[in-house]
Every structure is written in structure tokens, then in C-alpha cells.
Amino acid sequence: xxxxxxAPIELGKAEFQxxxxxxxxxxxxxxxxxxxxxxxxxxxxxxxxxxxxxALLPETGASATEVLxxxxxxxxxxxxxxxxxxxxxYITSSAAPLGALADLLAAAVxxxxxxxxxxxxxxxxxKQTIRWLAEFIGVSPTYGGILVSGGNMANFTAFVAxxxxxxxxxxxxxxxxxxxxQLIVYCSKMTHTWVEKAAVLFGLGSKAIRWIxxxxxxxxxxxxxxxxxxDDLQKGHTPIMVIGTAGDVSTGVVDDLQALAAICKTYAxxxxxxxxxxxxxxxxxxxxxxxxxxxxxxxxxxxxHKWLYSxxxxxxxxxxxxxxxxxxxxxxxxxxxxDSTEEDAxxxxxxxxxxxxxxxxxxxxxxxxxxxxxxxxxxxxxQDIELANYLFSxxxxxxxxxxxxxxxxxxxxxxxxxxxxxDSEDNKLxxxxxxxxxxxxxxxxxxxxxxxxxxxxxxxxxxxxxNFRTSKKDIEExxxxxxxxxxxxxxxxxxxxxxxx
Numbered sequence: 001x002x003x004x005x006x007a008p009i010e011l012g013k014a015e016f017q018x019x020x021x022x023x024x025x026x027x028x029x030x031x032x033x034x035x036x037x038x039x040x041x042x043x044x045x046x047x048x049x050x051x052x053x054x055a056l057l058p059e060t061g062a063s064a065t066e067v068l069x070x071x072x073x074x075x076x077x078x079x080x081x082x083x084x085x086x087x088x089x090y091i092t093s094s095a096a097p098l099g100a101l102a103d104l105l106a107a108a109v110x111x112x113x114x115x116x117x118x119x120x121x122x123x124x125x126x127k128q129t130i131r132w133l134a135e136f137i138g139v140s141p142t143y144g145g146i147l148v149s150g151g152n153m154a155n156f157t158a159f160v161a162x163x164x165x166x167x168x169x170x171x172x173x174x175x176x177x178x179x180x181x182q183l184i185v186y187c188s189k190m191t192h193t194w195v196e197k198a199a200v201l202f203g204l205g206s207k208a209i210r211w212i213x214x215x216x217x218x219x220x221x222x223x224x225x226x227x228x229x230x231d232d233l234q235k236g237h238t239p240i241m242v243i244g245t246a247g248d249v250s251t252g253v254v255d256d257l258q259a260l261a262a263i264c265k266t267y268a269x270x271x272x273x274x275x276x277x278x279x280x281x282x283x284x285x286x287x288x289x290x291x292x293x294x295x296x297x298x299x300x301x302x303x304x305h306k307w308l309y310s311x312x313x314x315x316x317x318x319x320x321x322x323x324x325x326x327x328x329x330x331x332x333x334x335x336x337x338x339d340s341t342e343e344d345a346x347x348x349x350x351x352x353x354x355x356x357x358x359x360x361x362x363x364x365x366x367x368x369x370x371x372x373x374x375x376x377x378x379x380x381x382x383q384d385i386e387l388a389n390y391l392f393s394x395x396x397x398x399x400x401x402x403x404x405x406x407x408x409x410x411x412x413x414x415x416x417x418x419x420x421x422x423d424s425e426d427n428k429l430x431x432x433x434x435x436x437x438x439x440x441x442x443x444x445x446x447x448x449x450x451x452x453x454x455x456x457x458x459x460x461x462x463x464x465x466x467n468f469r470t471s472k473k474d475i476e477e478x479x480x481x482x483x484x485x486x487x488x489x490x491x492x493x494x495x496x497x498x499x500x501x
Contacts, residue, residue, distance in 0.1 A: 144322020247278015
């Protein structure tokens, strides 16, 4: 009887090396020529489904070489390429190549970073990554935290901690059912939809949200905020939390964080900042004033897979006092043998967030922070902002484009045909419809990929530069693509509606 088990899933050393080298070579070739590919193939679901193997689950296994070769072809040739230099859609960055290799390394060891005994070095690397991220954005490295999947989960984690800290009584034991008054949270009307999900999922209900109007600069109006808090107190409600935004997803605006921090201090409210996109820009010395007040936050959400160019998934919750995370999430069932001793305290991440089993997300962020360094990130983030400014300036100068907003590395604009005046309501509706269809055309055309924003009832094209491959030439060509496609679309619209030129 042999002492070595022969499992169908195992690969021998030689086979692993051969197909591993083939995969790395294919990825290297892909990255080297990514700008020559279409941003997306624009294929419909049925077309993609036809490329897959038989719909039935295979009864017997196939060659690992053949399976991986097929998977490589499918993924590299039929995906939306976030790393393409003309991808400016949403806030998904071009991913650091070293981060991809780090993910391979992390998967090979397959550490469960839920408890220190299950992931000894991975736990220490995550702790150091948290400290570095706090230092990077200019808050105290004594902030604690946890890495999560992305912005929603980073904000959810902070939201529940705030509820535990600020709700009257003991919500862990008693819940919210016996609450004497409605708990209230406050945020800008521009805040990402995660806050509505959080209010629903964590027992407050959507009516607990006060959507505060913005001022002329699209920042939360802090005077209206303070008046709304006072009104709620007079009604017998219990305000618990204010959510500021450091780079909103539509326009990139950063709220007046200092003013929000002062209001939170006055009324003893938890101050949370959704900096999932914009917080890394605080590393730029010239933006220090813009982000002033962030160091006062009780919690901050940021996503390394956005403006730190980490491969997905990598979000982060930072908390000024990490004891609030343990108070919220820690439990000690009898089947856990993860307790520490007084002499050798350990850090068990299952006590800091919603997950028990957790992947080794920190490694790809940790290696990139060392590889690039603070100065390298300053250079890249600054260049992204400069490119966004260039996009805005080209739109301002073009007779068929209307530049709308520019904040951080996000630009919004509209295509407006020269023959159309913007004054009448009918023309405004037509311009909105035209830009909506233009975006649809761009998103499947493969030449450039943008997203959308609605700003003051205007349907805008939106470009977000979080891409270390994008150049000035790409920005110039994107402008040309928008105008060319806009003209063709307007011509077809005009013919179908029998409009005059």
C-alpha cells in the first residue's frame, strides 16, 4: 500500500511548473499589449454562454493544461479590461501586476485570516497594512481596523460599530426592538446607496436616514445638518451618526470634514467618513486643506482596490478606537479555541468584522505599498488628477461638449450638438436622452469606457481616472471618440425625429 495519496485534484511539481509558467507568460503578454485590445468586446450574454463548455457538469475530469488554457483564453479575450488606458468607468482601477502575483502566493498558502493561530504571519501582515493605510491618509497609525471586500462592507462594518457605540442600552443583547426613540443618521444627498442598505439591514430602517441637501459646491450643507439634528432632538429622536464623504462617487466632491467633525463633537455623534474612493488623495501635500478634519473621524472607509491600484477585492475599515469593533463583533463559542493569554495576546480578526473565514487580502496591498512607496503613490495619484483636469479643460474648450464638474480625478460632461440650444426644457430632455444613449454606445463599442452621473438633473458622461496606464494621448483620443459618436448618434436621432439641423 502506497504512503502517498493520489488525489484527482493534485498537480505534480513538474506539471504545476509548466502550466504555471504558461499562465504567467500569457498574462505578461496580455499586460504588455493591453492598450492594443478593445476595452470590452461588447458581447451579449448569449454570445458568451456559447463559448463555455457543455452546460452539464462533467462526470470525469479533463487535462489541467487544457482546462487552464481554455480559461486563460476566455478571461483574457472576453472581459471588460479595467486596466486598459481608456477605461475611465466607475471607480475600478488598473490593478498592480505585483498584486496579482501576491494573490497567487496568498492562494497557495490559503491562510484563513479569521484567527491568529490559523494565519500567524498573515495576521501580522494585515495589522501592519492597517497601520500603514492609516498613516498613508494622514490619520494616527494607532487607528485599528480590518480589511474587507470593498466599500459597501467597509462602510457596513463602521455603521454597525457606530450603532453599538451610540445606541442607548445594549443592542447586542436587547436589539433595537425596545428602543424608546428612533435612531437617526445623517448624510449628504450625494452619499452612495450603501447607507440605505445599512439602515435596512441593521435594523434602523430607511426612514432613519436624513438626506441633507448640498450647497452650491455639492458639499453637504452643514448649517442645514445642524438644524436638522436640533429638530430631531426636539422631536425626541436619538441622533447617532453623521456620514461625511471624501470623494463622492458621482462628482468626486469632498465634504467640509472639519465642519462635520465639529458638529459631531458638539452633539456627541459618531463621525464616519466614506472615503472609499477619495481618501488616498489625502497623501498629496497640496490637498491637505481639502481633507482637514479626517483625523477627527471615529471611522473611515477606504478601498485599496480603487485609488491604491490593488486587485479586487480590497476594502478597509479604519476605526479610531478598535475596541468598538470588538464590542460589536466579538463572540466566543465553545468550539473556538482561539483565546489568547495575558502573556501573549493575539489578534483574531473574526472579532473585528462580519466574517469568520477570511482570505489573505492584505498581502497584495502590503507588497504594493512597499514596492511603490509613498512617493510613488503621490506621483501616480497626482498624475491621475492632472489628467482629469486635462479632460475637463478639453471639454470646456470644445464647442460640442459641456464641461460640468471636476473634483479630484472625476469629471462630468455632456455632449451637446452645436445646433441645439440648452435653454428650453425640451432641448434639455433631448440632450439627456442623447447622452444616455451615447453612454450605452460607448460602453459596448470597445474604444473607451465611461460611466454616468446625474448632476442638477443633467445626465452626464462621467470619467474617473484611477488608472496608471492612462496618458494625455488617451484623454485626447477619448474626447475625439465622444464627439465622433455623439455626432453620429445625433444625426440618427435627428433623422428619426425629423428634426432640423
